[in-house]
Amino acid sequence: MLALVDANNMYVSCERVFDPRLIGRPVVVLSSNDGAAIARSEEAKALGIRMAQPWFQIRHLEKTAGLVALSANFELYADMSSRMMAIEARYAPGQEIYSIDESFLDFAGVRGDLVAIGRDLRETVLREVGLPACVGLGPTKTLAKLGNHIAKSAERKPGSYPAHLARVCNLGAMPEEELHRLFAATAVGEVWGIGRKTGARLIDSGVRTVLDFVRADAATIRKQYSVVVEKTLLELRGVACMAFDDAPASNKQIMVSRSFGNAVTSMDGIIEAVSEFATRAVERLRKQHSVAGAINVFFTTSPFRRHDRQHEVGVTLPLVRPTADTRVLVSAAVAVVRRRYRPGFNYAKAGVMLMDLQQAGVMEQGELDLFAAAPKASPAAATPQRDRANLMDALDAVNRRFGRDSVRIASATLASSGSDTRSWAARHDRRTSRYTTRWDEIPQARA
DNA sequence: TCTGGGGTCCTAGGACCC
DNA sequence: TCTGGGGTCCTAGGACCC
Numbered sequence: 283m284l285a286l287v288d289a290n291n292m293y294v295s296c297e298r299v300f301d302p303r304l305i306g307r308p309v310v311v312l313s314s315n316d317g318a319a320i321a322r323s324e325e326a327k328a329l330g331i332r333m334a335q336p337w338f339q340i341r342h343l344e345k346t347a348g349l350v351a352l353s354a355n356f357e358l359y360a361d362m363s364s365r366m367m368a369i370e371a372r373y374a375p376g377q378e379i380y381s382i383d384e385s386f387l388d389f390a391g392v393r394g395d396l397v398a399i400g401r402d403l404r405e406t407v408l409r410e411v412g413l414p415a416c417v418g419l420g421p422t423k424t425l426a427k428l429g430n431h432i433a434k435s436a437e438r439k440p441g442s443y444p445a446h447l448a449r450v451c452n453l454g455a456m457p458e459e460e461l462h463r464l465f466a467a468t469a470v471g472e473v474w475g476i477g478r479k480t481g482a483r484l485i486d487s488g489v490r491t492v493l494d495f496v497r498a499d500a501a502t503i504r505k506q507y508s509v510v511v512e513k514t515l516l517e518l519r520g521v522a523c524m525a526f527d528d529a530p531a532s533n534k535q536i537m538v539s540r541s542f543g544n545a546v547t548s549m550d551g552i553i554e555a556v557s558e559f560a561t562r563a564v565e566r567l568r569k570q571h572s573v574a575g576a577i578n579v580f581f582t583t584s585p586f587r588r589h590d591r592q593h594e595v596g597v598t599l600p601l602v603r604p605t606a607d608t609r610v611l612v613s614a615a616v617a618v619v620r621r622r623y624r625p626g627f628n629y630a631k632a633g634v635m636l637m638d639l640q641q642a643g644v645m646e647q648g649e650l651d652l653f654a655a656a657p658k659a660s661p662a663a664a665t666p667q668r669d670r671a672n673l674m675d676a677l678d679a680v681n682r683r684f685g686r687d688s689v690r691i692a693s694a695t696l697a698s699s700g701s702d703t704r705s706w707a708a709r710h711d712r713r714t715s716r717y718t719t720r721w722d723e724i725p726q727a728r729a
Numbered sequence: 730t731c732t733g734g735g736g737t738c739c740t741a742g743g744a745c746c747c
Numbered sequence: 748t749c750t751g752g753g754g755t756c757c758t759a760g761g762a763c764c765c
Contacts, residue, residue, distance in 0.1 A: 292765095313733035320733065320765095336732040354733090381736095381765050477763045510739065510763080537735060586732055633734090 283396055283419055283454050284526060285387040286426040287370050287403065290414045290434065292383035293321035296362045297352055299412035300717050300725055309350045312337055314708040315541050316353055324438055353710035361718045365411045373403045376528045386423060388526050400450040419452035423524045424517035427474040428492070429453040432464060443467065465493035465518075475514040480507060492518065532570040532639070538563040539580075539633025542706040546629040552581050552619050555706045557691060559634040560615040564608045565681075567636055568674060573604035575638030577611055579618040584630035593629075595622045604640055607670050608677065611636070612691045642671075 289295060293311040298304045308325035312318065318334045319326070329347055331340050343349035363382045371377045376388030389396060400417035407415050416437065418429025429451040436448035443451075443464065453461060470489055471481035487506075489495050496518045504512035513523035538559040546552055556579060567574055580596035597618045605611065615634055680689050715723035 315731090315733080317731075318733055334733065338731040341731085384765080475763070479762065508739065508762085533736075535736075539734065541733075584732085 283389045284426040286418045286430045288430050289383040294323045295413050296359050311352050311354050353713035355713050357716045357719050369407050378528050397450050397452050417450045421454045421520050422517040422522045425453045466491050468492045470495045536563050536566050536636040540708050541631045543709045544705040546706045549623045551706050553616050555632050556615045557612050560612045563634050563636050564611050568606045571642050572639040573606045573642045574636035575604040576600045577614050578635040579615045581629050581632035583627050590628050593627045
């Protein structure tokens with residue numbers, strides 16, 4: 283049996299732990315640049331605020347409805363997440379961390395009342411970390427997910443489902459009749475894997491509820507949609523098609539991109555931004571012990587500014603040899619900007635993507651770089667690759683110890699050393715303190 | 730004035746090979 | 748008029764997720 287544990291409104295709940303005044307009020311957490319709502323409290327949802335809704339469309343609710351908006355504080359959320367995940371891991375032999383606020387647990391071999399265990403788990407998370415969560419159980423991932431959806435709905439919309447399913451719901455231990463009643467009460471679009479497009483098409487064809495869907499013919503679904511949708515269907519019937527994976531492979535690509543706080547109209551500004559994004563991306567790359575075989579750099583104007591002339595640059599550069607060297611990748615990114623930048627545009631966004639990732643240190647013989655220096659005869663002389671790795675290790679160590687960007691690549695400071703003052707940097711005016719990860723931002727108790 | 734930032738997997742179609 | 752048939756690899760785009 284699998285469980286899916288999911289924190290309720292994770293980002294808002296994290297903020298409430300450190301500021302109880304937010305409890306009971308409509309609260310949203312805003313994306314980078316305070317651009318759009320990426321988390322909503324129940325009260326905010328009740329105001330009709332949609333996921334990813336632009337801030338400028340809802341900001342009037344600050345005055346009229348007491349809405350509180352905060353800038354995303356990802357450092358805080360990540361730390362709260364790791365605390366929560368550690369507790370969840372105590373309850374099952376296997377854990378697959380699926381996102382910042384969700385993990386699958388594998389209860390294979392665990393005896394006893396899983397609903398009782400689930401209740402204990404969520405109470406412990408609430409007591410020790412302060413985050414409310416719901417637990418869904420089922421024989422497959424998709425059913426565990428659906429159980430979680432029902433557990434959450436039953437909690438926040440009394441009457442939508444039987445009250446005893448609130449907060450913890452096990453779809454793996456109920457008579458088919460009862461299961462089908464729940465399926466019939468659930469829209470097909472609520473199923474994990476059925477998105478907007480597929481959901482709309484299913485409804486058009488008369489498949490409205492989960493029950494309609496599980497009764498559909500699998501082969502026909504596969505033909506009309508895809509194997510992915512067919513797998514979802516089979517999973518709802520209890521046939522596991524998605525493996526539980528407690529040691530997920532490292533990422534296959536790494537992307538860092540941002541909308542600018544202010545439009546950038548100089549090449550130096552783009553170079554500076556792209557240098558920083560590349561630096562961040564390569565840090566993540568080294569953290570997972572990978573090297574990149576290619577880098578993609580893009581920068582673009584804003585399609586929302588219709589009166590602006592539009593221009594978009596996106597270039598993928600293969601690398602002679604896969605690398606995790608910040609200098610090489612920043613240089614490559616800067617070269618793209620120098621070659622492709624065109625003046626006279628209001629650039630709104632840029633990004634860097636690292637691709638063709640491979641594990642570091644496992645280069646095939648056939649992939650050896652013909653142009654790399656031959657190994658020196660003297661055993662004392664390290665190969666250039668070794669030097670590189672040592673330099674990057676040192677860079678990471680210094681920045682870990684003395685703070686991010688204590689040491690960095692020169693082009694990343696290009697514009698800020700001149701008159702420009704990093705006007706491209708994203709705004710986050712409403713960010714709360716990083717209570718748990720910065721000594722100087724630790725919360726203070728007053729007598 | 731102001732519109733998120735990450736990821737994954739699958740499929741179709743073209744290039745290329747024998 | 749007829750115009751091979753498979754296989755692989757790569758890429759772009761779509762759909763989905765949080």
